[in-house]
Amino acid sequence: MRKLVIEGAGVGKDLITVKGLEKLKEADVILYDRLVDEKILQDLNCKKIFVGKTPYKPSCSQCQINSLIEKYLMEDKTVLRIKSGDASIYSRSLEEIDVARRCEAAIEIIPGVTTVSHLVAKIETALTARDVSSGVIFITGHKKEGELEQAYNWKALVDLNMSIVVYMGVKNFLIILKKLVENGLKETTPIAIGEKLEYPDEKILISTVGDVLKGGFKISYPSIMLIGEVVGYSNRFLKEMRRKGEVCNKCKEGFMP
Numbered sequence: 018m019r020k021l022v023i024e025g026a027g028v029g030k031d032l033i034t035v036k037g038l039e040k041l042k043e044a045d046v047i048l049y050d051r052l053v054d055e056k057i058l059q060d061l062n063c064k065k066i067f068v069g070k071t072p073y074k075p076s077c078s079q080c081q082i083n084s085l086i087e088k089y090l091m092e093d094k095t096v097l098r099i100k101s102g103d104a105s106i107y108s109r110s111l112e113e114i115d116v117a118r119r120c121e122a123a124i125e126i127i128p129g130v131t132t133v134s135h136l137v138a139k140i141e142t143a144l145t146a147r148d149v150s151s152g153v154i155f156i157t158g159h160k161k162e163g164e165l166e167q168a169y170n171w172k173a174l175v176d177l178n179m180s181i182v183v184y185m186g187v188k189n190f191l192i193i194l195k196k197l198v199e200n201g202l203k204e205t206t207p208i209a210i211g212e213k214l215e216y217p218d219e220k221i222l223i224s225t226v227g228d229v230l231k232g233g234f235k236i237s238y239p240s241i242m243l244i245g246e247v248v249g250y251s252n253r254f255l256k257e258m259r260r261k262g263e264v265c266n267k268c269k270e271g272f273m274p
């Protein structure tokens with residue numbers, strides 16, 4: 018059947034959805050990314066093609082991926098394009114959907130668990146909270162040289178007083194934090210950085226924006242960053258504040274009624 022399935026695999030091997038696992042069995046060809054756990058693919062008998070991209074290194078281009086999708090769709094195959102996290106967030110899915118439409122193929126999209134949802138689960142907090150953050154803003158730090166500082170209205174990001182999630186921000190995370198502080202973000206704002214989630218060398222940093230800027234921290238690919246007061250309700254943040262001898266309002270008051 019001439020069909021494109023775009024699927025989010027979640028993070029690691031355990032967060033793929035039941036529907037996602039079933040769709041894998043229907044594929045003739047699977048195009049999979051670098052961060053997709055290959056354990057979920059190992060028992061499948063279809064053709065599997067690695068199309069992963071490594072940040073700032075030579076990798077399979079989006080044009081090459083689009084060409085592969087077109088090639089197999091025109092052979093009336095069911096092509097499954099699987100990506101880590103959720104395929105609707107910073108994954109160039111619309112370009113692949115456009116290829117399928119040009120090929121007059123059926124299209125199905127399977128949602129996945131995005132990385133920041135996994136991070137907040139690990140640190141026992143939430144992305145939104147009443148009277149603290151009424152919304153979530155997703156931004157990317159993956160911009161061409163010299164473009165990041167003009168990419169966003171940084172003051173608007175701060176003034177909205179919402180949780181800020183930074184995808185693909187490893188290379189520029191200090192620039193992002195500096196721009197936010199320059200535009201009014203308090204240095205005491207809590208921050209969580211999840212590095213290599215579900216890998217054996219997983220690390221989670223919980224701190225404040227000011228301490229991260231002063232501390233000379235280095236983070237590795239892949240990482241996700243969550244900035245905002247919701248991080249302050251994580252037990253890890255409260256423990257870190259106590260370790261440093263700082264008693265913040267959240268430690269005194271507990272969670273909101």
